[in-house]
Amino acid sequence: MEPLKVLAPDDARAREETHIRRVSRYADPYLARRSAGRKHPVEDFLFTYYTQKPGQLKRWHPGAGAVLTGSQAATRAAWKHYRTLDDGELASLGLAAGSTAVTFDRDAFLADRKEAVAFAGIILRGTAARPAQFGCFGLHEWAMVYRQDKFDLRHEYLQLRLGAAGTDKVVEDNRIRCTHFDAFRFYTPDAIPLNEHSPSRETQRHMEQPGCLHANMDLYKWAYKLLPALPSELVMDCFELSWRIRAMDMQASPYDLADWGYPAIPIETPRGKAAYVEYQRAFADEAAHLRERLATELGAMSGGPPR
Secondary structure, X not given: OOOOEEOOHHHHHHHHHHHHHHHHHHHHHHHHHHHHOOOOOOOOHHHHOOOOOHHHHHOOOOOOOEEEEHHHHHHHOOOOOEEEOOHHHHHHOOOOOOXXXXXXXXXXXXXXXXXXXXXXXXXXXXHHHOOOOOOOOOHHHHHOOOOOOXXXXXXXXXXXXXXXXXXXXXXXXOOEOOOOHHHHOOOOOOOHHHEOXXXXXXXXXXXXXXXXXXXXXXXXXXXXXXXXXXXXXXXXXXXXXXXXXXXXXXXXXXXXXXXXXXXXXOXXXXXXXXHXXXXXXXHHHHHHHHHHHHHHHHHHHHOOOOO
């Protein structure tokens, strides 16, 4: 467990202001669209699929071991999983007795989130230990609309780039090998038996692998679920990787998103497959570093006796 360290108020304010600007770049356009009743097929996703809301994401947290004082401490004193330092701790840090200072409440967090912390650790460590697979070519998105007319399914306002028959042919002409349950569960009924794997919630901890776009997008989910134990800067690093992966995932999808500013990656062609794998490998490299940072933070926060 990290020792307590007081953050200078000016440094803490600068970090908080930087974080709010960073989040606002993504969140404010989404909130404006939502207010106007408009949707975006790519840029709304992280705010609608995941449970972290824009207002929650804008809250800056310094992470475990950091001590805030002054107005920032007063604001957070009533926030969940923060605690006020006692006089002994204040004295050891050179702070005046009776002053307001807060830090991450490790005891309360682990008491409330023990199972979530354990599962996040299993997923992060297990995924990192497996070999990356790069042969899926994003066909999970195609399997989600396979024979959609038969099931009277529509992806709202989006058109299929190759039409229904062309989309179905791509699915039938390729090997479907998705390992990620939260993609597989959206397959159409006729696409399910075409997948080489049968991922489930129960097998997720054994099947997640570091080449999977969705497993790497989910680093954002594991990060925000560990707030306020993690610094918000790390959460936003995961968010921004997830944002870029989502854009590429939809470019490789069967939907025509050219008018939205997202040109297609035609994975039905050798050129498109090669481009997909190039992106996929680069994202996997980025995700590996973030996964290690998350695992390190998780180990420091959950290891050793609580206090």
